[in-house]
Amino acid sequence: MTASPRGSRPEPLAGLDSVDWAKFRPRNRRDAERDACEIPDLIRGLARADGRAVHEWGEALKGALIHGHSGLYFRTVEPAAPFLIELCRSERPEVAAEALSLLLSCIGDGPFHPEPLRPDDTELSEVESRTWAIIHAGRAAYYPWLRSSHWGARIGALELLGVLEPKAPEFQRELARLEASDGNVGIQQAIREIRLDL
Numbered sequence: 001m002t003a004s005p006r007g008s009r010p011e012p013l014a015g016l017d018s019v020d021w022a023k024f025r026p027r028n029r030r031d032a033e034r035d036a037c038e039i040p041d042l043i044r045g046l047a048r049a050d051g052r053a054v055h056e057w058g059e060a061l062k063g064a065l066i067h068g069h070s071g072l073y074f075r076t077v078e079p080a081a082p083f084l085i086e087l088c089r090s091e092r093p094e095v096a097a098e099a100l101s102l103l104l105s106c107i108g109d110g111p112f113h114p115e116p117l118r119p120d121d122t123e124l125s126e127v128e129s130r131t132w133a134i135i136h137a138g139r140a141a142y143y144p145w146l147r148s149s150h151w152g153a154r155i156g157a158l159e160l161l162g163v164l165e166p167k168a169p170e171f172q173r174e175l176a177r178l179e180a181s182d183g184n185v186g187i188q189q190a191i192r193e194i195r196l197d198l
Contacts, residue, residue, distance in 0.1 A: 033063030100156030
């Protein structure tokens with residue numbers, strides 16, 4: 001993986017190094033493909049990457065956020081989400097597309113828990129609620145991508161908003177616009193799936 005040289009783009013990720021990433025590691029470090037302490041470098045790498053390297057950096061970052069076998073997300077998602085939202089504000093659609101995809105994975109199947117859940121354990125549901133709220137609060141960064149000519153960013157925004165707020169009037173207007181005007185088969189399939197879930 002190679003990224004663009006430092007300084008070639010503004011650094012919108014202030015605060016990455018102020019997070020104590022080590023405290024968000026899973027109890028068994030072997031559960032994650034990448035260490036939580038790598039997250040600042042992985043996010044910066046994704047922000048600066050070009051071409052095929054964008055997806056490579058995204059996949060590496062996913063290894064620190066999502067449990068590979070179950071698809072459940074690690075607690076690292078909660079502090080990482082605001083930085084992923086910041087990447088959705090990138091002027092480069094390929095970076096935003098990767099960030100949108102990662103955010104969708106981060107609200108997927110819930111938090112990772114290697115042990116059985118106890119009925120009185122509210123910690124995981126609180127992590128899930130906080131993570132959802134953070135990602136939902138970033139929705140203004142997702143909507144512009146619904147009008148992008150970049151397919152990956154357009155489908156990423158469509159799928160993420162289709163989970164976050166499928167009944168929101170703004171999203172319903174955009175859905176109707178895309179349904180009437182977007183000839184992409186993948187976009188039309190995603191719209192059908194969103195409508196089926198309503």
